[in-house]
Amino acid sequence: MNVVSTHQLSKSYNETVALRDLDLEVHAGEVYGLLGPNGAGKTTTLRLLIDVIRPTGGSITLFGEPMSPGLRGRIGYLPGDLVLYDRLTGADYLRFCGALRDHADLGEATRLAKRLDLDLDRRAGELSKGNRQKLGIVQAFGHRPDLVILDEPASGLDPLAQREFHSYLREYVDSGGTVLFSSHVLSEVEQVADRVGILLAGCLVVQDTVASLKANALRELTFTFGEEVAAASFSGVPGVREAMQTSGTEVRCRVTGAVGELVRAAARFPLVNVTSHEPDLEDIFLHYTEEHGDDD
Numbered sequence: 001m002n003v004v005s006t007h008q009l010s011k012s013y014n015e016t017v018a019l020r021d022l023d024l025e026v027h028a029g030e031v032y033g034l035l036g037p038n039g040a041g042k043t044t045t046l047r048l049l050i051d052v053i054r055p056t057g058g059s060i061t062l063f064g065e066p067m068s069p070g071l072r073g074r075i076g077y078l079p080g081d082l083v084l085y086d087r088l089t090g091a092d093y094l095r096f097c098g099a100l101r102d103h104a105d106l107g108e109a110t111r112l113a114k115r116l117d118l119d120l121d122r123r124a125g126e127l128s129k130g131n132r133q134k135l136g137i138v139q140a141f142g143h144r145p146d147l148v149i150l151d152e153p154a155s156g157l158d159p160l161a162q163r164e165f166h167s168y169l170r171e172y173v174d175s176g177g178t179v180l181f182s183s184h185v186l187s188e189v190e191q192v193a194d195r196v197g198i199l200l201a202g203c204l205v206v207q208d209t210v211a212s213l214k215a216n217a218l219r220e221l222t223f224t225f226g227e228e229v230a231a232a233s234f235s236g237v238p239g240v241r242e243a244m245q246t247s248g249t250e251v252r253c254r255v256t257g258a259v260g261e262l263v264r265a266a267a268r269f270p271l272v273n274v275t276s277h278e279p280d281l282e283d284i285f286l287h288y289t290e291e292h293g294d295d296d
């Protein structure tokens, strides 16, 4: 079942088209990572889903029902620009959020705060950036919602807190919850997301598992030979998108998918060395930007 489903969802701010015909599907019990560069439309998407801004086109279905105010209680949300009341302690703030949501039980919030090593007796105004972020995360999960939407959740968290937060996410989805979060950081998405969507300039250019995203990304293999070898020797090899001559004896190939054919082709020459550059987030963005550009 889809917990989140959007159909041709669009949002414009006056002249700016922030989101175009988004068809997003988040399945029950998964962690879905929404990736994209600055200004791609991630925050706009998340804000549309929690109904704080309204679409200019398309529709949203949550838990199989059209979006309605009655569904808000089933959703937890961490905004990207978290605002806290500086004079309230963490515990006061959680009680305040609990009262708004008609959920007085702070048991889950207190347990998560402890796991994240967050002191709930300190006033928000005295908390460091990372600890404020922890409080934002705790309030998002505190009422045990069915769906949690998080805008850049790991921002400001130290590595230990990040690890604890990621293992909490996994436990939360294993117990039936669903998570949609935005991030710039592929390593974070790789660690926790079951599936990933990439937004570029308001368009969802791919929606897939992390493994398949990486497998389809371009990677670079650089071959050094014991004699001059022409880059053209590799142009027609399956998987090779581009073969470049970097020196008389060195050829760099950009390749998708399995590299077996390419390595076999290179081994026909006196091969001295081979280095591989694994795709990072930027490479994957570039790959999809190029593909996207080709479609236009």
Ligand SMILES: Nc1ncnc2c1ncn2[C@@H]1O[C@H](COP(=O)(O)OP(=O)(O)OP(=O)(O)O)[C@@H](O)[C@H]1O
Pocket (backbone or CB within 6 Å): 013, 016, 017, 018, 036, 037, 038, 039, 040, 041, 042, 043, 044, 045, 080
């Ligand atoms: N309130 C607003 N008024 C006008 N334009 C806006 C508004 N909010 C967002 N935009 C524009 O919509 C586009 C998408 O912005 P959005 O904040 O959704 O991107 P993002 O992917 O979350 O970016 P970032 O990673 O920088 O947070 C951008 O061009 C942005 O300038």
